[in-house]
Amino acid sequence: MEKNIKTIHEPAREIPVRASVDILVVGGGPSGLMAAQAAADEGLKVMLIESRGYLGGNLTLGLPILGFLGEKGNQIIQGLPQRFIDRLRERHAASGHRPCKLHVSLTIIDPEESKTLAFRLMEEAGVEVLMYVFCTDVIKEGDAVKGVVIESKAGREAILARTVIDCTGDADVAYRAGVECHKGDAEGGMQPPTLMFSMRGVETQRLRDAIVNHPEVYDMDIMPAESFRNEKFITVGLRNQINRAREAGIDIPVARTILITGMAEDEIWVNMSRVNGVDPTLPESYTNGELEARKQIYPIMEYLKGYVPGFENAWLDRTAPFLGIRESRVTVGRYVLTADDILACRRFDDAIAVASYPVDLHHPKGGDCTLQYCGDCYDIPYRTLVPAKVENLLVAGRCSSFTHEAMASTRVMSTCMALGEAAGRAARIALRTGVKPSEVDVDTLRCELRETGAYLR
Numbered sequence: 001m002e003k004n005i006k007t008i009h010e011p012a013r014e015i016p017v018r019a020s021v022d023i024l025v026v027g028g029g030p031s032g033l034m035a036a037q038a039a040a041d042e043g044l045k046v047m048l049i050e051s052r053g054y055l056g057g058n059l060t061l062g063l064p065i066l067g068f069l070g071e072k073g074n075q076i077i078q079g080l081p082q083r084f085i086d087r088l089r090e091r092h093a094a095s096g097h098r099p100c101k102l103h104v105s106l107t108i109i110d111p112e113e114s115k116t117l118a119f120r121l122m123e124e125a126g127v128e129v130l131m132y133v134f135c136t137d138v139i140k141e142g143d144a145v146k147g148v149v150i151e152s153k154a155g156r157e158a159i160l161a162r163t164v165i166d167c168t169g170d171a172d173v174a175y176r177a178g179v180e181c182h183k184g185d186a187e188g189g190m191q192p193p194t195l196m197f198s199m200r201g202v203e204t205q206r207l208r209d210a211i212v213n214h215p216e217v218y219d220m221d222i223m224p225a226e227s228f229r230n231e232k233f234i235t236v237g238l239r240n241q242i243n244r245a246r247e248a249g250i251d252i253p254v255a256r257t258i259l260i261t262g263m264a265e266d267e268i269w270v271n272m273s274r275v276n277g278v279d280p281t282l283p284e285s286y287t288n289g290e291l292e293a294r295k296q297i298y299p300i301m302e303y304l305k306g307y308v309p310g311f312e313n314a315w316l317d318r319t320a321p322f323l324g325i326r327e328s329r330v331t332v333g334r335y336v337l338t339a340d341d342i343l344a345c346r347r348f349d350d351a352i353a354v355a356s357y358p359v360d361l362h363h364p365k366g367g368d369c370t371l372q373y374c375g376d377c378y379d380i381p382y383r384t385l386v387p388a389k390v391e392n393l394l395v396a397g398r399c400s401s402f403t404h405e406a407m408a409s410t411r412v413m414s415t416c417m418a419l420g421e422a423a424g425r426a427a428r429i430a431l432r433t434g435v436k437p438s439e440v441d442v443d444t445l446r447c448e449l450r451e452t453g454a455y456l457r
Helices: 030-039 079-090 111-125 172-176 204-213 225-229 239-247 283-307 339-343 404-410 413-433 442-451
Strands: 017-026 046-050 098-100 104-107 128-131 134-141 144-152 155-166 181-183 197-200 234-237 257-261 268-270 315-319 329-331 351-355 359-362 369-372 378-381 393-395
Touching (some): 017 413, 030 046, 030 079, 204 225, 351 442, 393 413, 404 413, 413 442
Parallel strands (some): 017 155
Antiparallel strands (some): 181 329, 234 257, 359 369
């Protein structure tokens, strides 16, 4: 074969149709789980496909779920997301929703139990699950999506669907369907990802006592000392200690120490790696991010064991199964939510979810972030789930229609779960009433959301 060949010709071929379903959900993360549950009713055939060997997505990374509560302390994410937490709590695998001055609210979950519960919920709802497959293309007729093409060890196959819901986080389906997509800020810079890891053998009471009793040494970003008297907490701060470690020659990639208690008493999840410049839609970039983040774990552990009380005898327990992505592609829908909408606490007639998490922007360059609060909560309109020029497709989760700044608020898991539930219910209502998802009667959708427990203003 000749050297320096840039492209090859792939002959046209027929591919087998693996399945034909009513509603296909692509991506089994927080939004996809809720979408599949909400869609699976009234005898419809619903299928969920996932590229990994488990369900749950970011629910499995050791992260807390942020944003179930609003800035005024009221619960604004309810419905199916709350039922997910209720089921975890039955297994002692989740905390309650705790107010947090920095993150508005904090809900600790167990990542392994989240995987198990995700499977159980799909089985109970009658959703057909297919894992280890990648969506590599979209089947279209005119401007309407008719299904997707998947690749797996079984080869290339098609799944036909009357409606497709893109819950990939990266807008993989929408992008391949020709939906206009954007990545990052005006320069294309995206919020950097983090590889979570947990440590065991942490004396969490010593950590609490140090923060509460010596705030001049163990400083916290705007978080009052009483926050740390709770059994479950998150730290954001200890900038003094990071500065001391850096002076001693330890390379710390972030400006703040972010530690999250796990479900076990001696368990702490660490959110401190950071790799700037990662584009998760490019495999070489994503690979470099994984490798670099894993290298960062060891100096971070050296810092924690040497400068943070309670970590002296702790050890590395496990790392998250994949690099946690904060930002990737976002779509252009019938409406693009902006930071101005968020900070103005804007209301919409077609609201299908309410959110309150701040505009939490991890800057594409450097190691810090900024937060802007709206003071209450804001609506997310149905139109953000509906692509501008493609039919039979809904997009739910962090890749819905948001600006770079707005997505810094909407990206948290509780909001993505609420968007997934709305998309699933909308897809089902569209099929029941014989209209396109873009033509769904939003008052009917809003009524069903309320009747099934979701919160709308």
